[in-house]
Amino acid sequence: GSNEVSYQHKQEVEPAPLIIDANSSGEPETLTLDLQPSNLMVDQGPQKTIEYVALIRGTEPITRDQALGVYxxxxxxxxxxxxxxxxxxxxxxxxxxxxxxxxxEYRDICLTIQMADPEGPxxxxxLHRFSQMSLEVAEELDRPILFSMDFDEGIAQAQELDRFRxxxxxxxxxxxxxxxxxxxxLAAIHREAEKLGLRYSDENIYERIRMNADHQAExxxxxxxxFKPGELVKGDSDIHTSGLTLFMRLVSVxxxxxxxxxxxKTATSLAKRLNAILVDQETRPINERMTVSQTKAIMKIASSMDERDIPAGSELAKRLF
Incomplete structure (x- = not known):
């Protein structure tokens, strides 16, 4: 149908690329200068992997306030x-x-809605309200509109994305x-955790921290x-616990x-230093076979996320999960 126009379809006005590479941060490989964030202009374009997109095309420039006002x-x-x-x-x-x-000033305008998040699809x-709003905005701006997919396809994709999530x-x-x-x-736990470079958090637990590209602690x-509530309080060195739990959320790293x-590696070192035993969720002692099996499971999930262009730890993953 006439709606099935590719976003990259050549017209007199070269359309803006709609899909950006989710894997690239848009930032240079190395930054020797301490630049202000405003100098690092990054493409923030619509993300078709997780968003339903309404593209409102135009040949004449439109100002920010004109577009925002109508929106x-x-x-x-x-x-x-x-x-x-x-x-x-x-x-x-x-x-x-x-x-x-x-x-x-802008040439094309895009309205988007996220198709799924932790609350569901x-x-x-x-989605009907969003489509209606987009059509009204396009009509008032007197510009043609193109949706990234039809309504039923959008609903199906939202449900599929939620299953994936x-x-x-x-x-x-x-x-x-x-x-x-x-x-x-707890005194021994605090001592050994700090030796292993874990950081004590505001929630009174320990965390392994890495600084990300934006110099934020991840x-x-x-x-x-x-034992609930899970705190490892400081101050009373006589408190005991019968165990510790280490955990990672795969999608967020x-x-x-x-x-x-x-x-x-950290858990193994701690167990050795505290004269304790490393166990799984069923309290079975951990062996190498279990670790290899878990590593394979992680690789499989990470690979599935990469295939969807929603890599683990990416901005898109943070929005979806």
Missing amino acids: RQHEYKMEKRNRIYGFNIENGLWRDLEHEEQSS VSDSE KEMDSIFIVSIIARSEHGLT VLFSMANM SSPVDVYADMM
Whole structure:
């Protein structure tokens, strides 16, 4: 049908590329200068892997306030995250209009709604509201509109994306239990955890931290008291516990195989130092065969996420999960 126009279809005005590579951060490989974040212009374009997209094309420039004004006038209350992007004429990048300079001008406008998130898939009624809103915005701007897929396909894809989300979201756990009936002293746990470079958090548990590309601390795995509420309080050195639990959420870390290897290495060292035993969730002593099996399971999930262009630990994964 006439609707099935490819986004890259050649017209007189070269359309902006709609799909950006989810694997690239858009930042240079190395940064020797301490640049202000504003100098690092990144394409923030619509993400068709997780968003239903309405592309509103135009040949004439439109200002940020013109586009936002019409959008806000027709904006419906949505449960799912919806965004408005513009193809910035000056720098040739898709940008989120809510965070752009007032003077910026755009050629094409895009409205998007996230198809699934931890609350589940987008509903028929909400996707209908979004489509209606997009059509109203396009009509008021007197511009043609093109949806990334038809309505029924959007609903089906949202449900499939939600199934994928549930299937991928895994927590890998290993526990350390005391050999002695006296348990482990918290004083010894604090001492050895700090020696192994774990960071004590505001929640009174330990975490392995890595600084990400934006110089923000990213939690790779955590270690808590085996008993609820899981806290490892400081101050009273006489407190004992009979065990510790280390856990990682696969979808939220990049290179999950390496993170799992680090978690197991840390757990093994701690068990040795505390004269304790490493066990799985069924309290069976951990052996190499189990570790290999878990590593394969992690590789399989990470590979499935890569195939969907939603890599573990990526911005897209954080939005979906």
